[in-house]
Amino acid sequence: MNNKKLPLLAAAAAFTLLASQSAFAQKKYDPGVTDTEIKIGNVEAYSGPASAYGIIGKTEDAYFKMINDNGGVNGRKIKFISYDDGYSPPKTVEQVRKLIESDEVFLNFNALGTPTQTAVQKYQNIKKVPQLFVATGASKWDDPKHFPWTMGFQPSYRAEARIFAKYILKEKPNAKIAVFYQNDDFGKDYLTGLKDVLGEKASSLIVAQESYETTEPSIDSHIVKLKGTGADVLVDITTPKFAAQAIKEVAALQWKPMHLLTDVSISIGAVMKPAGLDASEGILSAGYLKDASDPQWKDDAGMKKFMTFVQKYMPGANIADANIVYGYAAAQTMVQVLKQCGNELTRANVMKQAASLKDFEPDTLIPGVKINTSPTDFAPIEQLKMMRFTNGKWDLFGDIISAETGK
Structure with a gap:
């Protein structure tokens, strides 16, 4: 073989190797991924x-x-x-x-x-x-x-609760707050968020803290107990099934507190309609999602x-x-x-x-x-807007609020 061709062959081989390495580098997969x-x-x-x-x-x-x-x-x-x-x-x-x-x-x-x-x-x-x-x-x-x-x-439950607390302090500075919550991290995060903002006032403003278990068939007795405390604000931290029950029971008892409902249970189809649109009238929450059924x-x-x-x-x-x-x-x-x-x-x-x-x-x-x-920062959504359930739909009001800062 002509010795002059050796460097050319070596260069060609090196180029082929680099090209294949480059192609390999372009595609990196872990389990669960293929080309298709x-x-x-x-x-x-x-x-x-x-x-x-x-x-x-x-x-x-x-x-x-x-x-x-x-x-x-x-x-x-x-x-x-x-x-x-x-x-x-x-x-x-x-x-x-x-x-x-x-x-x-x-x-x-x-x-x-x-x-x-x-x-x-x-x-x-x-x-x-x-x-x-x-x-x-x-x-x-x-x-x-x-x-x-x-x-x-x-948005985190704790951040949403901070917004609720700020709203309560603004609208009802002498509120008597009853907190109804699921007995797990979901519910406890809300308690922490409320107390973040209420601070030293928490012990005097929160007149009742009542928890429930997800295995309970009905939470009516808890609502009866909370009404008996004389609270004029209800912070309702429940998943859809129990949220609908709570709204129904509050209405049945003719209790009329300022009712703040966690964002996870604001579904009109899954919560408000089953609970009754009349019973749901005036409930407050904070949202970040559009309501697909709202003509706006x-x-x-x-x-x-x-x-x-x-x-x-x-x-x-x-x-x-x-x-x-x-x-x-x-x-x-x-x-x-x-x-x-x-x-x-x-x-x-x-x-x-x-x-x-x-x-x-x-x-x-x-x-x-x-x-x-x-x-x-592993919290993708940190903005919310207050809203009120009126005439069968959620009406947004106020400005977009940064849940991170509470501004």
């Missing part, structure tokens, strides 16, 4: 005491089908694997282990429930499998230092996209159910993160991109509410 598919896991309360939230998982499944019909994310179709845990922590552990160890999902997305997701938080962080956009507002999900693989989605959004560009989606992928769905617009927003945010990952679909990069969202505005969020995250 991304496997996303989820656990949902399709049964049990929190089954009203089951529609969230169904909405997300439908949204990902729409994305797949339009070519997927960067050419990859999403395979959404969602299991029922009945809102039972032991069942959650079982189902999440199955998703990670048997199904080998890339990540778990928007899994529901404070007690249920608490049961698997350490496990997922040890496994380094993203527990992404958890469907609960517990403040514990915003702890990147200790749990770098866990991130929440909606009929010309809104984002809501038009949402309605097109529902008509094609969820025909007959009850658009008055706030859980549908919530599921849509969460799924849209998940897709945005996957888009940002490009071909580097590693679990570390998905957390990096989730922590790099800048002024992202899902179609179903109230105008002005934007998603922002950073490596030290």
